[in-house]
Amino acid sequence: MGDVFASAPFIVGKSEPPPIETDIPAEEALCPVISHDWVNEEYKHLVVAASPKALTVRPGQFFNLLCPSPDAGELWLRRPQSVYRIDDAGGRIEFLYKCVGRGTRGLATLKAGDRLNIVGPLGVGFHLDPSWRNIVVLGRGVGLATLAPISQLAAGCGVGVTAILSARNRDFIMADDLFGEVGTVVPVLDSDRSSDVENVERILLGLIAAKRADAFFTCGSNRLMQLMKRLARQHGIPGQVAMEQVMACGLGPCYVCVRTFEVNGRKELRRVCIEGPVFDLQEAVGW
């Protein structure tokens, strides 16, 4: 046994991380995969059994996943995915993700019964103010996954939710059933040009006029974020945006995941993993 290769402590699915004291908020854990299905040709829905600590995840927070490799090489960095659904009663957390590169292609190979190494819950989640009666969430693409749990939580607190879901066409409006359960769904599509900024602006202005917009939440599109930011500023509506950036540690030390923010006219870099991923909409700069 003089020759031991890549026996890193917790090779995907190999051995159990040491138990962590309870006052430590996050953990590295191995989660059995419960189910893993294609939602459409690009997106997959992953359900894993979660430990009590993982179940403390709040909407907008994320986990950093050690994806299995899709090829003969190893994957050396984790991939962040925000929580898509928190099933407290069932002891499960769910992810909804798009297959884009090696990491997500590798993740897609997991089968029910396999185990996935996750680190989390991580980051700053969405904030829900008790005074809000009605919120608007506006998402596109993977942003829908990130916005789902805050919509659920809001509905659970008796807050009205309007979910504007933007997509290429009908097939890519995902989770509309989930959003439908918790509020009103307004799909806007590229295929019929209803996703044009002008149209989304009309819809948002309508909601503001109807007093159905006490707060804005957005994720997944720079174009839509800029729109929401402008309207929020004009109408004095508090807003939150969930951001993405390539990560390494996911925990704060490495400063890999920085993005630009603007606070009182001064630009600064913040780490998406620990100062976010949810930020004040007015401070986000976009690209």
Add this chain to the structure above:
Amino acid sequence: MGDVFASAPFIVGKSEPPPIETDIPAEEALCPVISHDWVNEEYKHLVVAASPKALTVRPGQFFNLLCPSPDAGELWLRRPQSVYRIDDAGGRIEFLYKCVGRGTRGLATLKAGDRLNIVGPLGVGFHLDPSWRNIVVLGRGVGLATLAPISQLAAGCGVGVTAILSARNRDFIMADDLFGEVGTVVPVLDSDRSSDVENVERILLGLIAAKRADAFFTCGSNRLMQLMKRLARQHGIPGQVAMEQVMACGLGPCYVCVRTFEVNGRKELRRVCIEGPVFDLQEAVGW
């Protein structure tokens, strides 16, 4: 797809090597695994479907195997294994190997239906002189695997075979059925001390006296090789020995697999992969 890792042309079982012209003696090929069973707690018997070129392998030649990895790291070097049985009619070649390290532990994970990337047939095999009526093979451990096909070939040519099989105990006398089919088996064991050099010497002397030793073949034990070498020299019996050495290319260029030989009193290094693995018994030095 800008990120492609370890998509080396023929990752274990991934894609087919290009076809090779027929006048080229060896090839890199993917072979479906037919069966793969434990013979005892240390040895495994692997049967693969072979191409016509692989089937041209001669006793004593070997293949260089791209073993799958037993852990999360890759295996970077091939592992040589001599052919244990050539089933021309069935289009199969067989290996009998001992699990000793990462490579053979990885090899052991292959299941029927998997594909194994092999390079071969390689090296210089045993020579069978038409004038020999009776030969003696003396092997121990993995050496038995290497000696099996020459015994089969000899029997097929009507040559008498005495196979002295040395092992720790009865459980490690492998392939005695195969040797039994082709000649007389003389098991010698550590457990009853019949494997002592003195006893093996007595047996060999008996065979020489009985004119049942026109040629000697050995593999797998330095101690037994030295004995056979001495008796062969004393009695003018031609001998051949199959040698091992750690390899890289298995083809000749790299000079990794050298061992010492002595020719006309002068020591020299030879490459086991291409100048062997079968060498003249009197030229082998041992260790």
Add this chain to the structure above:
Amino acid sequence: MVDMTVKIGNVTLKNPIMPASGAFSTELAQVMDINRLGALVAKTVSREYRIGNPPPRVAELECGMINSIGLPTKGIEYFLEHQVPDYKRFTPPLVGSISAQTADDFEAMTRDVDVPEVDVIEVNISCPTRNPGGGNFAMHEDHTFNVMSRIRKATAKPVWCKLSPNAGDVVAIAKAAEAAGADALVIANTILGLKINIDTFRPAIGNKYGGISGPGVKPIIVRMVHQCSKAVKIPIIGCGGIVKVEDVVEYMLAGATAVMMGYIIFRNPSGMLAILDGLEEWCRKRGFARVADLTGAMIDEPPMETFAAAAAPIR
């Protein structure tokens, strides 16, 4: 019971497992009990606020990662006022890491971090992500000697000098650091590399060149640790590519007294503690009463296996 303590000059660590600068902060307490570590090693700090390099700041390689963070820092004042007290909520000794562009500033920085709360000063003269040519003090014997001498005179605290694996003759640099009065050497920082995205034809990371870390660099750095351990008397801290117990053993056999780990923190945030536990277990199984006995225990003779012996006369 295995004695896991190691001595680096006059600093005794309760075990040889440390994080590497730039991969660690107290934020790791989110997922692990950082009080179990041999020491806490802070991210490199420089005098002024530095924003760092443009994203993407990392990419994956065949056997690890390439990074070019560019030493972002909030500057020395922020470090002393906010980060040092933050570290002091925890028990292991604090290693502060400093960087500067001139020997003058290195000397001044040394005086600045020479506060009671900082137990050790690590001198980062080897960050390849600041100068894309890889040119830094640790690339040159005389620069190393000069800057380390100035630092030595400026403080009575233990000073650890972090070397660059990009230097052609790392042994000469090690000797220069020792001669200048360094208490220990950290071998090493990252190796300068380039990854090109063959879809976009552009570098994979924002700063073009970056530092390679992770398992692929280990055999190079283990060699440097061994070479230097034969040439200097001060302790060596091995750093590069450690992801498992066996890697720590290999570094210690090569001559390291302790180790630091960066990459593994990203892969397995609880990995350092798993390795710590595993190392103790390994020592127990192999009959080592003190982990310190592994240091330099490599038998500097060829392997003795059959196949080595098989070519006897060429010895």
Add this chain to the structure above:
Amino acid sequence: MVDMTVKIGNVTLKNPIMPASGAFSTELAQVMDINRLGALVAKTVSREYRIGNPPPRVAELECGMINSIGLPTKGIEYFLEHQVPDYKRFTPPLVGSISAQTADDFEAMTRDVDVPEVDVIEVNISCPTRNPGGGNFAMHEDHTFNVMSRIRKATAKPVWCKLSPNAGDVVAIAKAAEAAGADALVIANTILGLKINIDTFRPAIGNKYGGISGPGVKPIIVRMVHQCSKAVKIPIIGCGGIVKVEDVVEYMLAGATAVMMGYIIFRNPSGMLAILDGLEEWCRKRGFARVADLTGAMIDEPPMETFAAAAAPIR
């Protein structure tokens, strides 16, 4: 139809795929049609018979292998009498690789191999397995200049100089080789490393230190190719860790005109031809009419993806 020819000085190769010295011989014709290669590169030869280093001569690493063969050779006479004619049974140009301990002998060796059958002389001043310290001509600018100047004066044949990745400032060495009249640079030989067997506590290979090759070294050598391609005008041949089409593309984008491969021959003896076919296919798909257009085509600007743009003001 993609034009696969490349020009290295006044030598035109029918494609940029070559084996690396020490991993190739005509014995490879056992498994592949070696006439398809861009050139044949012989194992390094020195004047006298050399037995090489004690086995084991290789071991596996995390991401490739370590070797210390020790340049065994039957000597220059045997090379000229037996090996050269053997190579001449095949059609690609023959690159002879020479090694010597002194500049005098290098000059004499050059005259010796200056025979009509040898098309190119590759000068191996960079083998790390001969001197465990890694010290060879290619570690020093002036030694490189000196020996290459002597060689240049001794022959009118194309001379390729094989550099060492162990040099601290490989760009300076590259410039010295160019100034001395080298027609091309081969970047690079193996990187010096050490693997210790943690069962036996001994080095894993007979010579203790060895040269690292295989995929793990690629990002280091790609960086060196890029650095040197900006500093010299002569063509560069990239060598280190190539195992797939994409690796060849990466080397060429970084500035290489052609490539050499060692390790892949051990892993996939028919791999070089699969890569050759795949490279042509890649060029066709990407609309490159000539493979030579890849050379130096890296866009030397940061990535433009969303996430790069996300930190705009720090540009």
